[in-house]
Amino acid sequence: MMNDRPARALIFDMDGTIVDNMRFHDDAWESWHLGHALPFDRATFAARTAGMAGNEIISAYFPKAAIAELDALSDAKEALYRQAYRPHVAPSPGFLDLIARAEAAGVPMAVGTAAPPANIEVVLDTLALRARFATIVAPSQGFRGKPHPDMFLAAAERMKVDPADCIVFEDAPLGVEAARRAGMRAVALLTMLGADGFAAYDNLIASVRDFTALDGLPALRFA
Template sequence: MTTPAIIWDVDGTLVDTAEQHFRAWSRLAAEIGKPFTRADFAATFGMRNPEILRKLFYPDAGDRQCRELGERKEDLYRASVREEGTQLLPGVAALLLAFADAGWPQAVGSSAPPGNLDLLLGLTGTRRYFTAVVTGDDVRHGKPHPEVFLTAAEKLNVNPAHCVVFEDAVAGVEAAKAGGMKCVAVTFVGHHPAEKLRGAGADIIVASLTEVTVAQITALVG
């Protein structure tokens, strides 16, 4: 039997800090005198900051400008998370423990910067579950490019075909499938409807991770 490896997206999958991200982007946009809407947020959620900044605000922005504006946005975001806190989404704690008890390696594959992930994994007490944490700073290409998940598989020393990615976003599902991995998509936070996640190639779609079992994931990898 093949031992699966689990790669977790964070925002929208492990936790839901979308509102803190939205407020941070809104505040940054106000500071630079640019519009920012819910539609803008939905269209770019899960992308890396340079891609968001170039898509929405400054198409010709250089790396330095993207870095400075991105750092400002993340400062605003982390301040909000520290103030309000966060908690694991339904089913996550039980799955992390069940996968660990089964002896399956687990990693994080996220577009977020290291400081955000350190904060979120610390607040939720989950860092101990992950053999590897791949951040937006570790890759050159954001989702839907598969680099973040392929890097996680490499750090786990696992064939991508044996990996199962947990995601909530269309771009993340596309990245998992582009990397030759299985993907479980969760609709709990409601950023992306089931039909779009299915269209992106998700192998399993659930309303909540409370619906997922170890046996189900074992069968998925085969």
Template sequence: MSQTVRAFVFDMDGTIVDNMAFHTQSWLAFFARRGRAVDADEFFRTTAGRQGGEIMRSYLGEHLSHEEVALLAHEKEELYRELYAPHLATVSGFDALIGAARAEGVKLAVASAAPPSNIDFTLDGLDLRHRFDTVVCAADVARGKPHPDGFLLAAQRCGAAPEHCIVFEDAPLGVEAARRAGMRAVVLTTTLPAEAFAEFDNVICIARDFSELNIAELFASSPATN
């Protein structure tokens, strides 16, 4: 009998790295340049996990062409990288968790709404890319979260069925994407408090960081018993 393939699928921003405050700052600065005042909390709740182009069109108009969106996104992401570069670091316990998971034969994937430039900035900046079996970014799927496309593609590339994947997320739209993919989710409270995820029936654990997690317990868990 073949062994079941298990996988951990990690969101990147706000999960592998605690950077969402810097993303929000860069968006606010980007919109301020255009005379738009945006509420930071509301912006995060409605956009975290969505692709940059989707956000641009939501706030600046659906009429924007692909080329216009690309130029605007480049400006915004340069702002973000400039702000966050001095602080680039993994969330506590991450390196130990993926090392232990790899030793137990768990496949490792990243599924992020980030553009390729930010994937490079983070994963290569931290020398992490080689530790993952696959990396899915915004350029690989047509739709961002809460659609499940990114998580499903990551699972497919890992050769793991959705029910044997555990997603790590920090945002409600990401947890919803995991739910739609048929995957259990672990929530990190790097960005929002635990109560922000009370409505989700696929959450098996809520933790401050990765140091609180146990691999065997996670795969043994089900939302119905947690």
């Protein structure tokens, strides 16, 4: 089966995937919305927006704002998040074991994240992970956020791997949709939503609470 074909490259979302941190983002977004007297629906916000760049999210509230103003508004929210999350950075269960297996098999890996550079530093540098990835792709490099497939396609190109041979790990529907548009298989991490939140995606090969539940998945045998 196509879904069982061993992966030749892995692409990881960061927030909610490499680390289980989305509640800290929710807290920061809630504070940001309150500070701007805007309504905030905590139950649905992350599922609707996770994977988009911050200025893309904020532009819906301030459609006439200049890019610099949108960036400043987004930076304020991200500063709230970093202050709260920095003391709690930890890899998702089973993540380090998976990437060690990939490394041993010579399977390259990438990060495709909507996070700004300072947030990437908080996670990847705190956990000393940066050097273990062949490339890191983010909107700060000029790419559109998810559900656009741009970041995942760029990661595959940089790793010199066909998109169909990549597996994307995501916690958000927009990310799984971006993988689908890129022609990539995906694994959903259920750190933010239940499995029913991903039921519509035919490129999904597994939905798991964390990486420890992926043992035995044929596509991750790296044969």
